[in-house]
Amino acid sequence: MPARKGNTPSKILDVAQRIFLQNGFQGTSMQQLAAAVGISAPGIYKHFDSKEAVFSALVDPLIERVREMLRLTESEKDEMFQRGQTEEVWDKDKIFSETLDFIYENFDSMKLLICCAEGTKYENIVDRVADYEAQIVLRTLPELREKGFAIPLIEEETITLMMRNQYRTYVEFIKNDFSREEADIYIKASSTFFTSGWRALFGF
Numbered sequence: 546m547p548a549r550k551g552n553t554p555s556k557i558l559d560v561a562q563r564i565f566l567q568n569g570f571q572g573t574s575m576q577q578l579a580a581a582v583g584i585s586a587p588g589i590y591k592h593f594d595s596k597e598a599v600f601s602a603l604v605d606p607l608i609e610r611v612r613e614m615l616r617l618t619e620s621e622k623d624e625m626f627q628r629g630q631t632e633e634v635w636d637k638d639k640i641f642s643e644t645l646d647f648i649y650e651n652f653d654s655m656k657l658l659i660c661c662a663e664g665t666k667y668e669n670i671v672d673r674v675a676d677y678e679a680q681i682v683l684r685t686l687p688e689l690r691e692k693g694f695a696i697p698l699i700e701e702e703t704i705t706l707m708m709r710n711q712y713r714t715y716v717e718f719i720k721n722d723f724s725r726e727e728a729d730i731y732i733k734a735s736s737t738f739f740t741s742g743w744r745a746l747f748g749f
Contacts, residue, residue, distance in 0.1 A: 554592045554602075557582050561599045565657055570600055571664040597665055600657075604667060607654045614647065615674070619681055626689065631749055635740055641732050649725045659716050675712035679705040686747075696747050711739045 560581045564573050575596050579586040593599045618640060625633050648655050662668050682704055690696055714735050718728040 557589055557592060557599065558603055562603055562653060562657060565600065565603070565661050566653060569661045569663060570596070600662070600665055600667075604654060604658045604662070607651055607658060608667075608670075610647070610651075611674070614644070615677065622681075622685075626685065626692075635744065637736055637740070638733075641736060642729075645725065645728055645732065648719065649728075652719070656719055656722075659719050671712050671716055672709050675708040676705060678712075679708040682708070689749075694747075694749055696749070699746065707742075711735075714739075 557578070561573075561578050564578055564581055568577070573596065575586050575589055578596075578599065579589050582589070589599070593602065622634055625631070658667055658670055662670060679701075683701055686696055686699070715732065718731050723731060
């Protein structure tokens, strides 16, 4: 199949995102991508050496931005604890509002990462993010005990599993294509539920 004029990596990625969203990573072949773009499979391989390389090009920029958001959130929480602003730590309205804005600005890419990544290195990305936050909690608890907080000893596995369940719940609005307004209601309700549980567990 001859290549059409104007075929570029950008066009390949635009088409690939649509096909991956329809079929998932495992249900998509390079031949399907090539046909949808209008070039031969070797034409795609000139730009991307594998199907996963195409997928990575779509989600890696998003992942880097998510990492930066997590780092900023972690830093803000550390500063609040240092200032003794424990109540502010539990106030997530601003964080969730900014996070939802970010998600809905990048909704297709986010759905691709969360719902269509089976068979790639990004599989189970939600659990991996949850595990990252669980490790932050586990690192922070001894520091809080040193500051005088009467936090009971909690098994690492308990915190990890609870954090995974929380994050799995949070992403349901992406899987179910909620509107921005529906997601806001859902996230606030979910956050109220989980925050109450964490506070009861930690005792502050």
